[in-house]
Amino acid sequence: MMPTPAAARARYAVALPRPDDFAFWRDRARLLIQCAIPPEDVSWIEPGAPGDLFAAQALPPAPPAPVREVRASRRFLQLAGNAALHSDPARFALLYRLLWRMQEHDRLLEDKADSDVRQLAELDKAVRRDSHKMHAFVRFRRIAPREAGEGERYVAWFEPDHHIVRANAGFFQRRFAGMAWSILTPRGSLHWDGETLVEGPPAQRGDAPSGDAMEDLWRTYYASIFNPARLKTRAMTSEMPRKYWKNLPEASIIPDLVAGAQAREAQMIASGGPAFEGRPRSLDAIGAAIEGCRACPIGCQDGRAVRGEGPGAARLMIVGEQPGDCEERAGRPFVGPAGQLLDRHMASAGLSRERAYLTNAVKHFKHTLRGKRRIHQTPGAKEIDTCRWWLEAEREVVKPRLVLALGASAARAILGRTVSIARARGAPIDLDDGSELWITTHPSYLLRLDGAAAREQAALFDRDLSAVRRRLGEIAA
Numbered sequence: 001m002m003p004t005p006a007a008a009r010a011r012y013a014v015a016l017p018r019p020d021d022f023a024f025w026r027d028r029a030r031l032l033i034q035c036a037i038p039p040e041d042v043s044w045i046e047p048g049a050p051g052d053l054f055a056a057q058a059l060p061p062a063p064p065a066p067v068r069e070v071r072a073s074r075r076f077l078q079l080a081g082n083a084a085l086h087s088d089p090a091r092f093a094l095l096y097r098l099l100w101r102m103q104e105h106d107r108l109l110e111d112k113a114d115s116d117v118r119q120l121a122e123l124d125k126a127v128r129r130d131s132h133k134m135h136a137f138v139r140f141r142r143i144a145p146r147e148a149g150e151g152e153r154y155v156a157w158f159e160p161d162h163h164i165v166r167a168n169a170g171f172f173q174r175r176f177a178g179m180a181w182s183i184l185t186p187r188g189s190l191h192w193d194g195e196t197l198v199e200g201p202p203a204q205r206g207d208a209p210s211g212d213a214m215e216d217l218w219r220t221y222y223a224s225i226f227n228p229a230r231l232k233t234r235a236m237t238s239e240m241p242r243k244y245w246k247n248l249p250e251a252s253i254i255p256d257l258v259a260g261a262q263a264r265e266a267q268m269i270a271s272g273g274p275a276f277e278g279r280p281r282s283l284d285a286i287g288a289a290i291e292g293c294r295a296c297p298i299g300c301q302d303g304r305a306v307r308g309e310g311p312g313a314a315r316l317m318i319v320g321e322q323p324g325d326c327e328e329r330a331g332r333p334f335v336g337p338a339g340q341l342l343d344r345h346m347a348s349a350g351l352s353r354e355r356a357y358l359t360n361a362v363k364h365f366k367h368t369l370r371g372k373r374r375i376h377q378t379p380g381a382k383e384i385d386t387c388r389w390w391l392e393a394e395r396e397v398v399k400p401r402l403v404l405a406l407g408a409s410a411a412r413a414i415l416g417r418t419v420s421i422a423r424a425r426g427a428p429i430d431l432d433d434g435s436e437l438w439i440t441t442h443p444s445y446l447l448r449l450d451g452a453a454a455r456e457q458a459a460l461f462d463r464d465l466s467a468v469r470r471r472l473g474e475i476a477a
Contacts, residue, residue: 013043016092020163022084026077029096033070039100044092071103074371079109083123085163094119130162133241135171135301136294140181141209154181157208159243163187169197184208279393283312286393290363296386298364298379304328308359308394315472316355317400318342319391321409321442322362325374333358338444342406345443345458349465351472357398361413362387379409381418388413401435401475402428404468407442425464428471436471440464 014028025044032042080095088094098116102108111117140154154176165188172183173192182200183190184207189200280286287307293299306323309332318334326336334342346353361384367374379387391413395403405411411419414437415429421439428436441464446457 011041011043012037013045014092015045016047019046020085020166022081025084025092025095026080029099030070032096033099033103039093039097042093042096044096046089046092049089070099071106072099073102073106073109075109076102078369079120079124082127083120085127085167086123087162088123091123094123127162127164130160131164131168132297134158134160134164134168138172138183140176140179143209151180154179155208156181156183157203157205158183158185160185160187165190166199173197279389279396281397283308283394283397286390286397290390293363293387293390295389296383298322298362298366298383301364301366303364303367304331305363306331306333306360306365307363308357309333310357310398311355312357312398314355314357314398315401315475316351316404316468317357317359317395317398317402318404318406319410319413320358320360320406321444322360322379323365324376324444325365325367328365333360337447338442341443341446345461345465349462350469351465357394357400359391359394361391361410363390381412384409384413385416388416395433395435399433399435402468402472403431403435403437404465405437405439407445410442411437411439425460426467438464438468438471 012032014025014032016024018024076098080098083091083095094116098108098120101116108114109117109120138156138158140156142152142154165183165185169190172181172190176192178194180193182192184200184203186202186204189203191198191200280289290305290307293305299305306327310317320334320338323333324336324338327333327339333339343353346356362379365374366377366379366383368377369375403414405414408418408421411421411424414431419439421441424439425441428438431437441457441461443461446454446461449457
């Protein structure tokens with residue numbers, strides 16, 4: 001096919017109905033690729049933006065036999081769907097340019113030095129960060145019923161940097177399913193009555209309430225979990241930018257907490273007291289508290305916290321890394337494939353699951369989406385250390401004689417430092433509360449092996465569990 005001379009080529013303007021309508025862009029982009037319309041001949045126009053005076057009024061009809069088939073990887077569609085929510089007015093042109101280039105270079109996204117690929121990654125990162133901030137910093141405030149017989153309603157104000165409001169509606173529908181709420185933003189509003197979600201026009205800050213009676217209780221809770229020993233002001237303001245402070249009830253006490261952190265830390269060290277104050281004193285209270293914990297990025301995901309399970313005075317506490325997909329869905333620890341394998345090895349070693357308390361170092365499931373599958377991600381040291389607060393609370397209530405850590409993450413949660421499983425397994429480590437820590441591999445590690453390696457590691461795992469069972473017998477004697 002001979003190229004069309006530049007002077008004779010038609011230009012096409014695509015007017016998007018909404019600034020976040022990725023599905024509309026995708027359909028129009030597919031048609032343009034099929035018609036072999038190059039990126040320089042297409043203008044993408046958002047609502048309210050000026051049009052292109054030199055562009056054609058309508059798109060070309062779909063050819064009966066497309067000039068080319070359209071190829072787009074799943075990875076590209078995932079990144080593009082996110083980048084389309086960015087506020088950059090050139091984002092749709094970037095996406096079409098990349099899609100056009102990918103027809104000839106199907107591995108284009110692997111070229112990290114490519115300027116278009118780098119820009120796509122930056123847009124995706126900014127949108128994901130903005131969504132994370134929305135999950136973390138939306139604060140609902142209760143408003144009085146407007147009419148007799150009307151139930152309670154909660155209203156929140158949020159100022160997103162990008163067009164993320166509609167894309168995150170599902171998160172709040174699931175998280176606050178039984179609550180009537182509204183989220184007001186300058187980019188649009190969401191209203192949920194427990195059954196139906198309704199979109200509304202942009203709002204102003206004055207349309208939302210400025211506070212309610214529950215905020216004093218929230219400030220008390222926040223002050224109780226504020227840890228001066230781990231205060232890093234730069235990191236805190238990075239994770240909780242000051243632009244959100246005006247909407248957060250706890251922000252009013254942060255300056256005083258920061259100012260008194262050094263003196264409070266010194267007092268804690270001198271008294272030998274715990275790093276936090278106000279720790280829950282029952283397993284039910286701990287379980288209820290972790291469901292509302294948003295102290296790390298994992299807790300801010302659209303996930304369900306999984307509390308520990310077992311007797312409140314168990315002599316043996318078993319600590320895993322984090323709940324998996326099966327555990328999160330069931331709301332119970334160690335019920336997936338790794339938990340079933342653990343049950344079999346415990347029975348072989350003479351240990352009773354029913355007499356042990358089972359929990360995890362991290363209480364939420366950290367994962368990444370791959371299509372419809374949720375793929376496990378290992379929690380980071382900061383996330384483990386943050387969630388250590390809840391594990392220490394469980395140990396204070398249960399008071400186990402032995403703690404069995406399954407894997408390096410669990411061991412770090414107990415010791416506060418990273419250890420080598422190969423060096424530490426098979427022997428007790430004395431803990432400050434008088435209990436003993438035993439370390440072994442996580443059963444999920446065994447599931448990833450086969451052949452001779454699987455048999456060897458299974459034998460070592462059985463040996464570790466048998467040593468724990470013998471030690472429990474010695475303590476009881």
